[in-house]
Amino acid sequence: MHGLTYEEFLSQLSGFLCGYYVLIATMNGLFALYCWKRRGEGRLALAWSGLGLVALILAAMVASGNPDIVKYISFNEGIKGFIDALMSPTTYSLGSLVILLVMFRFREVLVRPNVAWLGLNLMMLFMGLSMADSDFAAIVTKPDNVPIVGLIFLLAFFTWLATAKAVVNDKRIANGELPLEATESEKEKVLVWPDLVYTELICMVALTAFLLLWAIVLQAPLEEPASAVKTPNPSKAPWYFLGLQEMLVYYDPWMAGVVLPSMIVAGLMAIPYIDYNTKGNGYYTINERKFAYLTFQFGFLVLWVTLIIMGTFLRGPNWNFFGFYEYWDSHAVEAMNNVDLSQYVWVKGLGAPLPKPDPEAAFLTKVMVIAQREFVGILLLIGYFAVLPPLLAMWDKKRLFQPMYKRMGLIRYMVMTNLMLWMALLPIKMLARWMFSMKYFIAIPEYFINF
Amino acid sequence: MPSLGDIIRNSQIWKSIFRHPAPVDRRNRVVVMLTNFFLHLHPVSAKKQGIALSYTWCMGGVTFFLFLVETVTGVLLMFYYRPTIEWAYTDILTLRDATSLGILRELHRWGAHAMVITVWLHMYRVFLTGSYKPPREFNWVVGVILLLLTLLMSFTGYLLPWDQLAIWAITVGSNMARATPFLGYEGPGAQLLTVGGIDMITNASDARFGLLGARFVGEETLNRFYVLHCIAIPLGVALLLAIHFWRVRKDGGISGPM
Numbered sequence: 001m002h003g004l005t006y007e008e009f010l011s012q013l014s015g016f017l018c019g020y021y022v023l024i025a026t027m028n029g030l031f032a033l034y035c036w037k038r039r040g041e042g043r044l045a046l047a048w049s050g051l052g053l054v055a056l057i058l059a060a061m062v063a064s065g066n067p068d069i070v071k072y073i074s075f076n077e078g079i080k081g082f083i084d085a086l087m088s089p090t091t092y093s094l095g096s097l098v099i100l101l102v103m104f105r106f107r108e109v110l111v112r113p114n115v116a117w118l119g120l121n122l123m124m125l126f127m128g129l130s131m132a133d134s135d136f137a138a139i140v141t142k143p144d145n146v147p148i149v150g151l152i153f154l155l156a157f158f159t160w161l162a163t164a165k166a167v168v169n170d171k172r173i174a175n176g177e178l179p180l181e182a183t184e185s186e187k188e189k190v191l192v193w194p195d196l197v198y199t200e201l202i203c204m205v206a207l208t209a210f211l212l213l214w215a216i217v218l219q220a221p222l223e224e225p226a227s228a229v230k231t232p233n234p235s236k237a238p239w240y241f242l243g244l245q246e247m248l249v250y251y252d253p254w255m256a257g258v259v260l261p262s263m264i265v266a267g268l269m270a271i272p273y274i275d276y277n278t279k280g281n282g283y284y285t286i287n288e289r290k291f292a293y294l295t296f297q298f299g300f301l302v303l304w305v306t307l308i309i310m311g312t313f314l315r316g317p318n319w320n321f322f323g324f325y326e327y328w329d330s331h332a333v334e335a336m337n338n339v340d341l342s343q344y345v346w347v348k349g350l351g352a353p354l355p356k357p358d359p360e361a362a363f364l365t366k367v368m369v370i371a372q373r374e375f376v377g378i379l380l381l382i383g384y385f386a387v388l389p390p391l392l393a394m395w396d397k398k399r400l401f402q403p404m405y406k407r408m409g410l411i412r413y414m415v416m417t418n419l420m421l422w423m424a425l426l427p428i429k430m431l432a433r434w435m436f437s438m439k440y441f442i443a444i445p446e447y448f449i450n451f
Numbered sequence: 452m453p454s455l456g457d458i459i460r461n462s463q464i465w466k467s468i469f470r471h472p473a474p475v476d477r478r479n480r481v482v483v484m485l486t487n488f489f490l491h492l493h494p495v496s497a498k499k500q501g502i503a504l505s506y507t508w509c510m511g512g513v514t515f516f517l518f519l520v521e522t523v524t525g526v527l528l529m530f531y532y533r534p535t536i537e538w539a540y541t542d543i544l545t546l547r548d549a550t551s552l553g554i555l556r557e558l559h560r561w562g563a564h565a566m567v568i569t570v571w572l573h574m575y576r577v578f579l580t581g582s583y584k585p586p587r588e589f590n591w592v593v594g595v596i597l598l599l600l601t602l603l604m605s606f607t608g609y610l611l612p613w614d615q616l617a618i619w620a621i622t623v624g625s626n627m628a629r630a631t632p633f634l635g636y637e638g639p640g641a642q643l644l645t646v647g648g649i650d651m652i653t654n655a656s657d658a659r660f661g662l663l664g665a666r667f668v669g670e671e672t673l674n675r676f677y678v679l680h681c682i683a684i685p686l687g688v689a690l691l692l693a694i695h696f697w698r699v700r701k702d703g704g705i706s707g708p709m
Contacts, residue, residue, distance in 0.1 A: 144616075147564035151571075158508060158572055162579045165505070182708035186500035192493045193480045196502040203509050204516050211520065211565070215557035222547065225540045226618040228667065237624040238609050240567050240602055245623065254638050257627020268595045271578075272588035280581040282708040284506075289581065296578050448630070449639040 006067055009134045014065040017131055021059035024124050028052035031117055044114055051121060058128070074132030075325075084323025090434045092314065093427065096306045100297065107286070111164040123156065133325045139313050143221045148239055148312050155305065165284035173288065181283040233317045233330050242311025243304050249319065250429040252440075252450045260422070267419045271296075274416040276407055291400060299423055338439035341377045357446065370444055377442035381451070384425075389417035492696055494704060501705035506580070510573035514601075515692065517566040521604075524559040525681065531555075532611070534677035536670050539613035563605050570601045582706035590698040593691055600688050607680035610673060618668050621676070625668070628659035635659060 004012075029052045036045035061069050075083075103110055110116065127149075130136045140149055169179040180186060224230075237245045247256035271292075279288040286293050316322040317330035346354050357369040371378065393405040393413070405413045432438035442451040459465055460473075474483040484495045500506060531550060532542045546556055574594065577583055583591035610621045629635040633644060634657055641652040654666050664671030699705065 144564075147561070147568060151568050154568065154572065155575075158575065161505065161508075162576070166579070179708060181500040181506065186498065186503075187707070188499050189496040190499050190502070191477070191480045191484075191496050192502070193474050193483055193490070195499075196493060196497060197490065199502065199504060199509065200512055203513060207513060207516060208520075211558055211562055212554070214561045215554040218557070218561070219547075220557045220560040221616060222543060222612060223615040226536075226613045226615055228618070228669075230615065232615055232619050235619045235623050238606060238620050240605065241624055244627075253627045253630035254632055254635070258631045258635075258638070265595060265599055268574075268598075269592045272583045272585070272591050275584065278584065281584040282580060282582060282706045284580055293579075300575065300578075444639075447639055447642065448637055 004134070006134065007065075009137070010067060010070055010132070011065045013131065013137060014062050014070075017128065018059045018063040020124075020128055020131075021055045021062060024121070024128070025052040025055035025059065028055060028121070035114070039113075041114075048117070062132075070132055073129065075129050080133060080323075080325040084326050087314070087321075087323040088434075089310070089321050089430070092310055093302075093306065093430060097298075097302050097427075100301060104294070104297075107163050108167050111160060111167050116160050116164075119160075120156070123153070130324060135327050136324050139328075143218055144239060145312055146218060148309065151305070152309065155301070159301075162284055163286070166286040169283055169285050170287040173285065179283040179285065234315060234319055236311070236315075239308060239312055242315075243307035245319075246307045246311045246315070247426065250426065250433055252448075254448065255451065260426075263419070263422055267299075267422075270415065270419065274408065274412055274419075295420065295423075303423065303426060338433065338437045340440045340443040341380075341438065342374050342443055344436075344438075345376045346373070366446070370446065374442045374444065377440075377451070380441060385418055385421060388421065389414055392417065492700075494700065497705050498707050501707040507705070508572060508576050510569050510576055514566055514569045514573055517562050517569060518688065518692070520562045521559060521566065522685065524555055524562065525685075527555055528559055529681060534611065534673050536613065536673060539611065539673060543612045543614075559608075563608060566601060567605055570598050574598060577706070580706055584709075587698075587702045587706070590695060590702055593695045593698065597688060597691050597695060600684055600691070604680060604684045604688065607676040607684065610668070610676045611680065613673065621672070622668050625659055625662055628662050629654070629657055631658040 028048045032045040032048035032052065035041040035048060058073050061073050064070070110119070127140075131140070139145060165180070169181075172179060236242060244256055244261060247260060250256075251260065275289075275292050277289050277292060279285070280292075313324065314321055316326075316328035317332070320332055322328055322332075342354060346352050355369050355373045357366040357373075359366075361369075389401075392401040394402070396402055401417075404416070408416065429438075432441075440450045442449065444450065453461070470486055471479050471482045474480040481495050484490050484493055528546070531546050533539065543556065547553060577591065577594065606621075606624060610617045630638045632638045633640040634652065635641060636650075636652050636654050636657040636659075638652075638657075641657070642650065644651045654660065660666060662672075662675075663669075664675045703709070
């Protein structure tokens with residue numbers, strides 16, 4: 001409990017949580033007003049104001065700081081235990097992928113203002129109910145983690161905004177109309193002074209006010225003076241690199257820390273040169289560029305952002321996985337019996353010992369022995385990167401890959417497919433690790449080449 | 452009887468700075484964009500859709516503004532901070548406990564976090580509106596480099612408070628460099644680079660050593676990161692920002708349906 005009793009923890013937290021629920025109440029009140037006055041939805045307005053009232057009651061309850069009252073507005077141990085037991089690297093990663101796919105599939109329903117508003121309320125309510133848990137609160141309110149909480153809400157908002165605009169445009173395009181951005185009234189030119197300059201000025205003032213408030217409320221972290229002998233556990237990179245640190249679980253440092261980040265940068269730069277689709281230039285659309293859209297969302301939301309969230313909130317001491325409400329126990333031990341593919345092939349498959357290169361032998365002899373030992377992994381890798389793309393082009397004649405190949409030519413097609421396959425390799429490696437305890441597809445410790 | 456405002460606006464000093472009347476009519480709203488140095492980054496007019504807040508999210512502009520905030524607060528912080536092991540931590544303590552306007556470091560740190568987030572959101576918007584498509588391919592590439600430099604600025608700044616959080620985050624982050632293929636002493640291929648049986652790539656000559664200036668995060672690293680953070684990377688960013696903004700204008704203006 002970090003040296004605090006639960007009562008002390010609550011008394012520290014109650015002021016903040018009370019304000020948080022008052023904020024939810026205010027938001028719902030304003031939204032109810034908007035529904036009623038602007039959209040003419042009287043009943044919904046009533047429902048949202050009802051929710052606002054409930055939030056006010058919650059605010060009053062939490063303001064009491066009394067554990068006997070607060071326990072009614074926090075998840076009980078059963079629910080928390082259930083959520084923690086459900087969570088593992090596998091369910092977390094696959095779960096976020098599935099959730100995003102479901103959201104994509106039902107985007108037309110989810111972007112409706114009232115549905116999206118309900119989603120925001122649920123998100124905020126989940127945060128509020130969870131905050132009464134001291135382990136959850138300890139991680140979320142760490143000063144350097146606060147921006148990530150902000151990032152989650154900002155991404156949710158902007159993804160909603162962009163999807164809502166794309167849904168409208170896609171409907172218009174399906175009806176043979178122009179996207180909203182291309183209509184005559186929108187293409188009309190206006191003077192930058194005042195129409196843009198004032199917007200910028202207001203943004204600057206609002207942002208300055210926001211930064212000042214943030215700086216006054218939250219002090220920048222400063223821990224003990226640096227000591228080269230006292231290693232903190234866990235040792236974490238800055239939050240924006242935690243996706244890369246998470247990759248260290250599945251890849252060796254030369255891949256996770258050097259090759260893959262370089263490929264991310266190179267891949268991002270390559271986007272304009274491999275996306276030959278001329279549609280969707282300068283307006284929000286999904287249907288006109290589904291493949292590019294889904295690929296990017298997979299890379300950005302699923303691989304980059306969710307791994308950062310996992311690295312920040314769910315990875316504790318020794319980089320072990322902890323559920324949202326679990327105490328970060330530095331003595332927790334996770335069994336790690338990971339096996340290389342060559343072990344599977346030789347020892348389990350062929351019943352033979354692993355071929356061992358003679359350390360005194362000539363360089364080429366050693367390489368030959370190692371190649372023999374790792375032949376399955378090497379073949380798999382060659383097949384994956386070199387043979388799979390042509391196969392895809394031959395097999396998928398109509399929809400994606402063959403038209404792409406024809407349009408792009410061999411080199412660009414191979415670059416594009418290889419970049420995608422590199423992206424896909426991370427979840428493949430994750431699954432192989434979790435399901436088959438697979439350590440390396442190719443293990444050449446002699447030359448620091450483990451893959 | 453002329454009002455005080457009129458006297459000021461008709462004075463030689465005022466007129467030497469602002470060479471046209473207040474931008475209240477159409478003509479002077481055009482002139483102000485052309486004659487003011489800070490405003491001339493903008494075009495005189497733009498498509499209504501292209502400057503709509505719900506379309507651009509203003510994230511590029513916000514990122515640029517945060518860069519300016521970081522520059523100003525950063526310069527102020529440099530007055531109070533000495534990048535040596537002896538003083539770095541105590542200077543931060545003094546800054547926190549004894550300096551007036553004690554939220555300088557907070558503004559700088561939270562501004563930096565916010566900048567990382569807004570630059571991602573800017574990239575997100577540019578992708579979702581397909582604004583990287585021709586003729587803006589190259590400006591997207593410049594943007595990717597700027598995003599990378601933003602992360603590196605934040606990363607190098609992380610070390611400067613010289614507390615436990617700082618050195619261990621940088622240690623974890625920079626440990627990767629020793630596994631660089633060929634150039635890191637634990638990287639694949641490094642042991643092939645030998646001259647007469649002597650390794651060329653050792654822990655005192657590899658990529659990580661070049662980054663840290665030593666075999667571990669120490670005094671030399673602090674100096675190196677300080678220079679990178681305060682001078683080298685911001686200069687690179689400033690140059691690329693100029694190119695980025697210039698190309699926005701040259702590649703067809705604020706994005707919109709082509």
